[in-house]
Amino acid sequence: MSESLDRATHHSLVRRVFDHLDAGTTDRAAGVMRNPVGIYTDPGRFETEMARILRRKTLLACLSGRLPRPGSYLAEDLAGVPVLLMRGEDGVARAFLNSCRHRGTRLLDGAGAVRRAFACPYHGWTYGVDGRLTGIPDPDSFDGADLADCTLAALPCTEAGGLIWIRLSGAAPADPAESLDGLAAEFAGYGLAGYHYYDSHRMTPAINWKMALDTFMEPYHFAVLHKQTVAPIFFSNLCLYDEFGASFREYLPRRSIEDMRGRPEAEWDAVWHSAIVYYLPPNAVFVMQQDHAEVWRIFPRDGRVDRTEVHLDLYIPEPAETEKARRHWDANLALAVRTVETEDFAAAESAYAGFASGLADEVVYGRNEPALQGLHRRMAALMTED
Ligand code: FES
Ligand SMILES: [Fe+2]
Known part of the structure; x- marks a missing residue:
């Protein structure tokens, strides 16, 4: 039963x-x-x-089991938006625009897991699993740039009851009640x-x-x-x-x-x-x-x-x-x-x-x-x- x-x-x-x-x-x-x-x-x-x-x-992205551990990620293009879902070291599921803050290259493809950080395939800027920029090759050449501003663009993401929800724009939180009601x-x-x-x-x-x-x-x-x-x-x-x-x-x-x-x-x-x-x-x-x-x-x-x-x-x-x-x-x-x-x-x-x-x-x-x-x-x- x-x-x-x-x-x-x-x-x-x-x-x-x-x-x-x-x-x-x-x-x-x-x-x-x-x-x-x-x-x-x-x-x-x-x-x-x-x-x-x-x-x-608010859109359903996946079940929590799609991101089973810190560093798990899922990269999908949804309605024309390259989305990167990733679980942080703190266990929190986040959504980012899957686009490097240097010159936009897609950071990760498909699904899998990274250990703590991952590098852009173009020039190697590296990001932590919380989306923060952690390193760039030849930083002296970016002397005017404030790298604290180079955290990946966040998309609203909410995890509740084993479901992960996102929005493809805006700052308002993804609200599961909008859909599950x-x-x-x-x-x-x-x-x-x-x-x-x-x-x-x-x-x-x-x-x-x-x-x-x-x-x-x-x-x-x-x-x-x-x-x-x-x-x-x-x-x-x-x-x-x-x-x-x-x-x-x-x-x-x-x-x-x-x-x-x-x-x-x-x-x-x-x-x-x-x-x-x-x-x-x-x-x-x-x-x-x-x-x-x-x-x-x-x-x-x-x-x-x-x-x-x-x-x-x-x-x-x-x-x-x-x-x-x-x-x-x-x-x-x-x-x-x-x-x-x-x-x-x-x-x-x-x-x-x-x-x-x-x-x-x-x-x-x-x-x-x-x-x-x-x-x-x-x-x-x-x-x-x-
Ligand atoms: S576009 Fe990502 S490091 Fe240059
Ligand atoms: Fe059918």
Whole structure:
């Protein structure tokens, strides 16, 4: 039994699924919702999204386990911003612009760990893991420069409850509540601070970034698009939808949930028999998959309305120390990639071609796609709020 959700939540989620299965129904929105195709294709709207949402809002960067020890770092370009996340000797996770204070060169690539300090690959200026400049070759040639001013440019970064959050601009702190909102208590139950990073996969579909989010927002397509991949595991067109302020939960039951019929209700485990999809605005999807977590972070690529990059990071409850464990997690990651990259994103790319023709006018989100509607209501609010 997973202790992550409280007993009442386990019970109500399973009960609602059984009721839907008995009635042949799913959670439904009050009405059908339509969006103009321009929300996916309009360059002007896209510029506004970049400025008002992606460059301004608090974003999920990773779980704490991505930076397991002092000196651990993660370098990623996010929405056109080269970001360097690094854990200091003091244990504090910080975010910097990944750009040398001499003449701008990228300091570190990928992920890994440094010991106390690292050097710029261009002329060898060195920085401590707290971002402070610690040394330069031939300092006499920089006699006018105040090197105390040459600490790496900081980006707002906040670590709380096993999650690390950043902002890509400004001085205001990254505020997890902006994104997690009413889900903080539920997330605390998952004990994410104890999770370990396993592996990542990066995908680059030729679609608008919001279409990558759309992918996760309904199981209406499982029986058709995912006939060979996840349809044998999950019910198609059956989801539970619950709002938590800025975020929401979309509960996707596994077929195995039927095994709990006839079992004492005290044993009902809503986590083990599902994938629980959380939207963490503005651009992340967190999926609790029984005993592990998938973090999907979605960004526009190359500053283009029609290019997206998706970072999938897999986090696991125990370190994978055996070959058997690695095979297990590799298989999990491979199924997620195969389903989303080769099926969902292929379908989305074909849709984008229709949108880009300029001849399509709108898309329609059904009553059986309540999370999709919830996503786009929130996106509309993000476009206008301060
Ligand atoms: S650009 Fe980094 S040392 Fe010159
Ligand atoms: Fe899908």
